[in-house]
Amino acid sequence: MEKAIKKFWPVFILPTLAAFIIGFIWPFIWGIGLSFCKFTTVKNVQFVGLDNYFKIWQDNTFVHAFVFTTAFTIVSTVLINVLGFTLALLLTRHVRGTNIFRTVYFMPNLIGGVVLGYIWQTLLNGLLTVLEKPLITLNATYGFWGIVILMCWQQIGYMMIIYIAGLQNVPTDLIEAARIDGATSRQVLTRVKIPMVMPSITICTFLTLTNSFKLFDQNLSLTGGEPAKASQMLALNIYDTFYARSGAQWKGIGQAKAVVFFLAVVVIALIQLRLTRSKEVQQ
């Protein structure tokens, strides 16, 4: 078997590699190229150099979207991870019905973002009507918290599963030894469990951070950026630049925004990985 794999590895790798190149690498390179061009269709482009990059800030919406997205990312990353971890702690205590709870909490993750957005729009609007407040598309603050609630509801279960897996991998003898040494349950948590699940924390913060930063469907369907783009996040802003404006120049500007957006995501994700990685301990 080993030998066969050594000999035939290209056969196993090629399909995925080819799909990856066709579906990801090539469009990605092309996309970067297009950000330097003016175009209506991608076949017929005109090179304009860095022009698009200078025009990114021209329509005054990119900065606001950036700030809004950053604020959202911070709030949702903290909330999702804290709540997800808390749930994971609760559900690794061997209480009855643990499996049912785990399944139930995981389920929201199986529903698509757009659908969730519309469902929550109805729910939140219903609530706001009862409270006699303006609807969610009328108030950017409600919009912000609406997206936070929606993302928490969707993501907590998924992060919980990762944390549960991490917590179950903490050796019981370590915990027992800590207890014998007289550690309180708080000390067990902060000195033993959390350091031991640090790899899970790395993964979960990475996932929530990048997911929140790149959020599109939920933003589109819950608020659509209303009122007047006040709840518009970066991905939606890019989409809007590309499609809601007339004139060939906007396609290139949208593309340039997307490249800037990509760089921002990469930088933020790398910083986060470095920070949490440094806290991981050898088991």
Added chain:
Amino acid sequence: MKAKKLLSLGIAGTMAVALLAGCSSSGSSSSAASSGDTATSEASAASTTAAGKVYYLNFKPEQDEQWQALAKVYTEQTGVPVTVVTAASGEYETTLMSEMAKSDAPTLFQVNGPIGLANWKDYCYDLTGSDILGQLTSDTYALKDGDATLGIGYVIESYGLITNKTLLEKAGYTIDDIKSFEDLKKVAEDITARQDELGFAAFTSAGMDSSSDWRYKTHLANLPIYFEYQDEGITSTDAIKGTYLDNYKNIFDLYINNSTCAPTELAGKTADDSRNEFLAGEAVFYQNGSWEYVNLTQDGTFTDDDLAMIPIYFGVGDEANQGLCTGTENYWCVNSEAPEEDIQATLDFINWCVTSEEGTKAMANDMGFVIPFKGAQESSNVFVKQDQEMTAAGKTPVSWNFTTMPSENWKNGVGSALTAYAAGTGDWDGVVTAFVDGWATEAALNATA
């Protein structure tokens, strides 16, 4: 042993190919047939020597079936293969952009007017001198850029206040009582005052959900633009003054304060909500267009006698002679990048559509269109007939100037401001800012090409 190895290699290879084939075919089919089906009749095409083919990317999902049928008829008669693909509602621009980049690009597509043309004018074949241009009843339906004719309006539509005559009579009025904005206001406010006793409201909900807000941010907003253009004697501008925004406010106030629901709820109301309220007899007036005729009559809720469309009186100008808002935002463009024989085939096809017996019949009866061509057939649409009667009676139709709105972004800005105003979270100044300043900003952005 060797055979087994070969076998496993073969299987792995087949899987790899299947995987790739799977992803490539699903890729193309999902983008090409994003909503409509394609109907190409290759069989007959092969038997004749017809050169060229037609690929029409249709904008109106409600007429998809009829176009497919018409394409089939054309193929049977001439042997020229005609493919009709319909983009999903609201996805036309996206679909067009990806389709145009393909090797088999649409030969016939649509733009919605001068602003839509800005995106696509490099791809539009100059129709000057073509047969179909000679068929137009009026030059105003040709979309020009400089000297070149790049688009041809192929359907004329009207909008106004669709009125439930039966309910209006119940309230003690007839449509003849409404001849001006003042009359409309009086009737609407009287109905509201007696709403509990009558059991219906004056206007259906002015929904500001994205499925419905175009009725106000685009169609209603056409009126202040139209009257300003009339005053200034212009047909487009880079800086709107907003002379008639107070009238715009008055009519919008009338809509939201005499409606089936509280103004605060409008932000979430959809187009379906509004139509269903009208169908259920919950309101007398419903601002929409001739394209709603089929929806209102198809299940027998209304007959032609129940319905009328009255002009949106605006309190400006000669109201007694104001007609419906009539115009087009559907322009046919021929793809200039297509091969010569395909361009010719496309020109022949559209000319056939508007001149032949089958084509004009299908467009008038099956699709319910009024087409601005000499060979047009009488339409059975009651709103369309009314528009013709009004024009014949000497009333001046309000033209569609919203095609000169600077961008989709401008419309969205006005829409947001209107929504906030209706809900009370914003004031009218916000609408004025979005309307006037937004126009200047967007026009300036358009100019920085």
